[in-house]
Amino acid sequence: MHARVRDQVARVQVEQIFRNTDHRVVEAQFLFPLPPGAAITGLTLMVDGKEIPGKLLKKDEARRIYEQIVRKHRDPALLEYVGRDLYQTSVFPVPPGKQRRVELRYTHLLSAQDGLIDFVLPVGTAKHTGRPIKRLTLELAIETTQPLKTVYSPSHDVSVKRPDEHRALVTLTLHDVAAPDDVRVLFGVKEGLLGAHLLSYRPQRDADGYFLLLVAPDIHQADRTPTAKTIVFVIDRSGSMSGTKIQQAREALKFVLQRLNRRSEKHPGDLFNIVAYDAQVESFRPELQRADDKTIAQALAFVDGIHAGGSTNIDGALKTAFGMLHDTGRPSYVVFLTDGLPTVGEQNEMRITENSRQANRVKARLFAFGVGFDVNSRLLDRLARAHGGVSLYVRPNENIEEHVARLYNRIAAPVMTDVALRFEFDGQKDTEPPPVYRVYPKPVPDLFRGEQLVVVGRYRRPGAARVVMTGRIAGEEQRFAFPVRFEDLSRDDSHSFVETLWAVRRIGEIIDELDLHGHNQELVDELVRLALKHGIVTPYTSFLAN
Template structure:
């Protein structure tokens, strides 16, 4: 009987193999030596001989020691007996101990090969299968197990257990888990669960994932639990989690990345308050503003009522509050602010139960009534404003409404908006959010209003430090500096720091070296100051913190769109938007035409075309088009992490809710597939979907042009001088060995034009075999 043959490798799946019923999974080296769990790759042919049922990773981290338990259940769905073999690339100097590999509870034996012997195996597989994926592992050792059979329709459970010393750099400890191994599996993975428990000796401050939106709980100052659950997963990225420790009421971690010393670098600051179960949040004032116009009738209003009752019940006795409801007229629960005592809370809940929907929409009147009630600037003041429509009564001009609200806000209150459905004036809500240092959350028709409102309030319900400001003072200053040493920081306006949350602040830096970072804020009417040492690297040696650049670019694109939307056309900003879209593969509704294979990236008309699309689309202030593009804009501005790579990249991994945690309204932050504001959709009938012509690989963006993949950094002049190398030739393998850390950029099975270091290479198809 002929049997298929699978090969498992500890690491990230990067390739599919034709011509053999054998498959190989490979890893991507992210700089830190790690051991990768075994994963089943997609065999070809046949294309569907196995299916991964579940993937579970349970990790316990004690300071820098990680204990990993990985398990995966897969099924042979073919009619043949298949054999499986496990290959583990072993990174050089990997600080790993107690590695145990089991299949259905039985430990497998194997052979450990040094890097020279392993390199021959890697090259042999690449040559035989005509697939370049394993090139990334030249220079690494290899652990190869014995072969075990998998009967037809049978399931096997693969487990690996190991301990590892995690790398610590720039004040953060770095955990990397390889769920990206399944990136090209033929079938979606039914379920994937990653649980990480962190315990530290020193107080734990920042806990941050640059790759995924995690559900994070922090029971006390030295423990945290991160959970990630994914269902029907087709294209996961490797999971990465960073955490830092520091004594004091506030901790800060500063990460910097500078790929070119001739250009400004990129930094990310994570500011986190101390976590104490007995900590008392600052007393605050909240005004809840609810639209009860006729368009809110039915389930929509019942959900809004539920959201209002939730907000009222979350108030603490020391808080002040009021409720404002509006249709054609404006009505308040009480004429003035109330203390949230037991009797008043009960009365407010009764007021909510008695509300009904009907009438027009007096947005201006509601804003004036709510803001004029706020009179104490010493307390944190928040307005939560919900509407499902456009102003139809009172002041109708959006700019005058915004100007009047700005004038009425005497206490620097934060305004958080909820736009419900496609009929809202989304540009007005964004204008209010920007003017009052808040945020706009958009809830699609038939999505749960209560889930979105409660998610946001859980974030802002417990302020610990308000009116935050950050200053960076370098130890050695550039003489006669004419431009700021720190610039283009996002979020553009810093707000408050909340219990259980952290500030994620990104920007550019001109000067390298050590510095003192000072964070100031107000707590209980007292100014607080916290200082931290930081280092800004002169030039990065690798791409360990490359995600910082991508996150900055993502937020910068969102900020550019916001400027064009609220302040009008600016050609310099459009030019920058086009440049960032090309460089980082961030396709927006206004630049998705760049992924058309027939559009030259260096075409001088690209900016004019983007300008025309932006002018036309940003005029739409309501309807599905207005909703989609401002929801997408907010998604970019509030991105907590950036894409790690993969085909069709460019859309950031963003918080699925106001807190960065998944909830029932998570799709409110995502453009509707196929809409004009889906970044993977064409901007006109002639353009092609971005996802088919754009790939993110590490720090590079590759566009499909002229039947090949082109590195976006390659200029026309560089392309003319490119060194031509045949795929799978001796020169090809030597190039991969020479640029081991960059080998992933030539691991294409199609022609590719790429810059490696200071040289441009054209990788051509291999010569056809002579008959």
């Protein structure tokens, strides 16, 4: 596996070598994940030194052609999306004693927090394959605009070489691994890395362009009194949470409870409550409680009494939690600890998401904390996205304190809430269509200390403009303006990945609409058109090399 990262943009090449040690011809299949939001850009099948490039077709057509070639005993390779960011490579035939190599390429916009950029190579699905991986290698080249501060892998003992202050080479080699963990590398840059930076891409003057906006305003609040906030904790106590999962959820909840801002002369105290659910939904108290020594001690005792058993009513629990929130004057958060597997009540993921959206009348942010190997990440990511929050995950064999601390740091330090973005162009008339459109994410999430805002969208009008960001800091309205420029015509394809990043977000929105409202041929046609143009594997498209 070879990866090259420039600031936050990763370009990854994965080589899968299938070697047949049997005495008969076999078909090789390998199931593997990609990071959420990654866009596959190419597939190549290598047969006896000959390259066979892949092309993107409609899914049914790709499968039909693959099966036709298999019957002729020629050499095709098929890459298919199988759901939940999982992909499957199929190669046939692999003759006895021979090997076939498949090269997969994708791009991915990495996440950043507290000055750390997070690169994850998800190989953990390989622990479910029948045989160990003979050899797994990674070569990761990092290059940053600002000087690198740290390079660290919490998952593996990697080798790091630093030729200069802007570059690093990370290497890893594993042999005969039956249950590999995902490879994760964190690299840090100095404060104020990005500020506000806009990348635009417009390959044709007669077509609208694409932009990527990264915003990390330099807002210092070290001397400020912590913002008073409201948090409702929702903990899953159903049977699927038994064992290590419920223990981790309890410890995570207790960790955050003990760090709530208590009432004092200088602070009014955070408000909180706890919702525990299986088939039934139970609250710690009928109403929100103000954090002080007494209420927190009682809450900790309530958490100790939570045990796993029964079915899973996620829909009812979330509606109960959001129904407790009424004050729009302070930041409100729902912390959802679960494996995300609904079994009673409403079980459709899109309807659960829509019901929670309707119950959320105060623009509360939802933070999903997934536990276990079998967590329903699709539902948790969808809920977090719908409520302007984020989702975090912890496996049973991982140290929970690191993950909970990261979650708490987000909740404890909201730098700017009720964030809104506006794009101002000189000479823009009210009668003209908006100069930017199809902007994601929606809604714009809160900004937390050390984090940044990542926005993609389309633009109609090139030239100089201003990005105006407004929000509340410590309860006061604030405004920041950043000068930017939208390209009239891109000179090369160096920023072409911006178009693909936007297409991934748009396709995700279309899939959500289809899940919620049912089949719509116009939306399906748009999805397939975007996927084929940008090389994105979806439930409706697959790569084929023949």
